[in-house]
Amino acid sequence: MSKWSNYINPTVRQIPPSGIRRFFDLAAEMEGVISLGVGEPDFVTPWHIREACIYSLHRGSTTYTSNHGLLELREEIANYLGSQGVHYNPKKEILVTVGVSEALDLALRTLVCPGDEVIIPTPCYVSYLPCTELAGGVPVTVATSMEDQFRLTADKLEAVITPKSKVLLLCFPNNPTGAIMDRQNLLNIAEVVRKHDLLVISDEIYDRLTYTGHHTCFASLPGMQERTIVLNGFSKAYAMTGWRLGYAAANEEFIAAMTKIHQYTMLCAPITAQVSALEALRHGKSAMQDMVTQYNRRRRLVVHGFKEIGLPCFEPGGAFYAFPYIGHTGLTAAEFAESLLLEEKVAVIPGDVFGPGGEGCVRCSYASSLEDLTEALQRMGRFLKRRGLH
Numbered sequence: 001m002s003k004w005s006n007y008i009n010p011t012v013r014q015i016p017p018s019g020i021r022r023f024f025d026l027a028a029e030m031e032g033v034i035s036l037g038v039g040e041p042d043f044v045t046p047w048h049i050r051e052a053c054i055y056s057l058h059r060g061s062t063t064y065t066s067n068h069g070l071l072e073l074r075e076e077i078a079n080y081l082g083s084q085g086v087h088y089n090p091k092k093e094i095l096v097t098v099g100v101s102e103a104l105d106l107a108l109r110t111l112v113c114p115g116d117e118v119i120i121p122t123p124c125y126v127s128y129l130p131c132t133e134l135a136g137g138v139p140v141t142v143a144t145s146m147e148d149q150f151r152l153t154a155d156k157l158e159a160v161i162t163p164k165s166k167v168l169l170l171c172f173p174n175n176p177t178g179a180i181m182d183r184q185n186l187l188n189i190a191e192v193v194r195k196h197d198l199l200v201i202s203d204e205i206y207d208r209l210t211y212t213g214h215h216t217c218f219a220s221l222p223g224m225q226e227r228t229i230v231l232n233g234f235s236k237a238y239a240m241t242g243w244r245l246g247y248a249a250a251n252e253e254f255i256a257a258m259t260k261i262h263q264y265t266m267l268c269a270p271i272t273a274q275v276s277a278l279e280a281l282r283h284g285k286s287a288m289q290d291m292v293t294q295y296n297r298r299r300r301l302v303v304h305g306f307k308e309i310g311l312p313c314f315e316p317g318g319a320f321y322a323f324p325y326i327g328h329t330g331l332t333a334a335e336f337a338e339s340l341l342l343e344e345k346v347a348v349i350p351g352d353v354f355g356p357g358g359e360g361c362v363r364c365s366y367a368s369s370l371e372d373l374t375e376a377l378q379r380m381g382r383f384l385k386r387r388g389l390h
């Protein structure tokens with residue numbers, strides 16, 4: 001420890017490093033690894049989207065944009081949300097951000113006062129707990145379970161509400177489980193939200209990646225728009241992780257408050273990414289649907305494959321993750337992931353990295369080629385056979 005430890009803000013110091021990173025680092029040192037670890041499309045951004053960016057650079061679009069983002073882009077985002085049954089004024093109720101990551105950070109920092117409780121269904125995306133803490137809030141986790149298909153139930157939500165509860169942070173389709181919530185499930189949650197006067201941050205970054213049902217935008221439920229901040233972006237649906245573009249849609253006053261932080265910290269999202277996102281929304285539907293069709297094919301392959309090799313796996317309805325149960329192997333999720341990596345060179349992420357409810361499971365991303373997935377399943381089968389489990 002250097003003298004710098006004394007200078008570092010204790011809230012930052014106590015935040016643990018990402019459990020995912022540790023496995024990436026380990027896998028990066030090895031050759032021949034098939035990684036089911038990354039939460040990132042294996043596709044390159046569709047050509048016409050890249051081309052729109054190249055043309056805009058030729059035209060000399062290299063400047064800052066409005067803090068809110070290009071108006072044309074906000075109008076297109078408003079159109080998209082309108083198609084989901086929820087209507088926003090593009091001039092005042094939408095903020096374009098540097099990925100959903102920035103939108104999440106801004107939403108939490110704008111809402112949370114010291115000591116406010118933020119209810120987070122888990123397993124959840126790894127940023128939710130640290131970002132809540134960095135905003136001065138207290139994360140309160142609610143473990144979902146495979147028996148409930150990793151959905152949040154109204155009873156479980158009611159059970160953790162206290163006078164300090166302020167925000168519910170939802171993410172469906174879910175990372176890491178692939179769970180989706182149908183309209184009726186969400187209506188049950190909305191009732192509790194209304195009863196206890198909660199606000200909702202709804203991270204809907206995987207909304208286009210649904211395979212077994214239609215996505216319901218939380219803000220489209222009766223009475224929920226006025227209580228909800230919808231977060232969404234381009235990373236997953238359009239294979240645009242590196243472009244760093246997302247947005248928040250919410251009440252005018254709230255967006256103005258978020259924009260105050262954004263204008264001083266980020267100023268605006270990169271113009272190149274904004275131009276490309278505009279192209280994605282206007283003309284990217286068929287390329288996006290092709291990718292979704294391929295994810296769905298892979299999803300069926302891995303869910304079936306896990307069952308074949310003796311790993312119980314709940315059927316994920318969205319995103320690009322499967323979350324098989326490995327508890328019966330007698331190994332913890334971390335031991336399973338580490339041994340699988342060292343013995344068979346397949347990288348998966350231990351489920352407990354994503355919080356309570358994830359113990360005994362591992363997250364496997366199926367954003368990989370069918371060939372790699374088939375080979376990974378064979379290697380995992382061999383790994384289990386050696387332990388007399390297959």
Ligand code: PLP
Nearest residue numbers: 039099100101125175233235246
């Ligand atoms: N939200 C969820 C649930 C995610 O899984 C991720 C990335 O994996 C993000 C947000 C970050 O998205 P972005 O690339 O738009 O910052």
